[in-house]
């Protein structure tokens with residue numbers, strides 16, 4: 001028996017990232033959208049796309065959050081790739097005199113989604129991406145102190161970006177597996193926007209998705 005490829009929704013934040021991915025991924029059944037910046041808009045856009053496809057009788061079997069990201073030095077240098085084995089909302093919770101409490105410790109919701117292990121392994125093999133935790137933040141880190149605080153709370157964190165958890169929440173609501181792949185454009189730390197290597201990171205993203213095409217074409221949800 002032959003199995004057909006699952007439909008894949010790839011969500012970037014901005015059009016430049018969408019175009020970098022689309023340059024390498026021209027496959028039937030793969031849609032690449034610019035879903036907006038930040039977890040809320042990413043979740044809304046992703047949920048809308050997933051719902052539309054489901055109502056049309058052509059549901060997606062995988063949602064991918066991707067784009068550029070900040071990397072935690074020295075683990076994820078500029079120009080490298082990171083694939084999330086854990087997508088964690090790093091600032092969803094409450095500040096207390098004793099430190100940060102995630103919403104889960106307040107008795108609500110979830111702060112982590114885990115992509116399928118086999119898919120993460122396949123992405124590592126195909127692209128050379130480093131596997132680790134990718135944090136989702138609503139505020140880009142701008143100081144060394146905040147970077148150190150995040151790493152202390154999440155010792156496995158390799159990168160931070162602003163959309164992964166939103167895409168993952170939307171995917172989870174549809175029972176759809178999720179993946180997050182990031183190309184590092186800047187170190188997480190003191191703000192120096194002029195030093196962001198956006199062009200290099202977008203080129204790395206295009207190269208990665210070129211290598212990923214056969215992985216996405218052959219992946220099946222039961223491989224989870």
Ligand SMILES: O=C(O)c1cccc(C(=O)CC[C@H]2O[C@@H](n3cnc4c(=O)[nH]cnc43)[C@H](O)[C@@H]2O)c1
Pocket residue numbers: 013014016017036037038067068069070071137139140141160161162163185186187188198
């Ligand atoms: O100005 C441009 O040409 C341009 C091209 C592509 C992308 C951008 C963005 O500004 C994307 C914003 C997007 O990037 C992620 N990101 C990148 N670095 C970090 C970081 O250090 N901390 C958190 N997020 C980061 C994030 O997902 C943003 O949505 C501009």
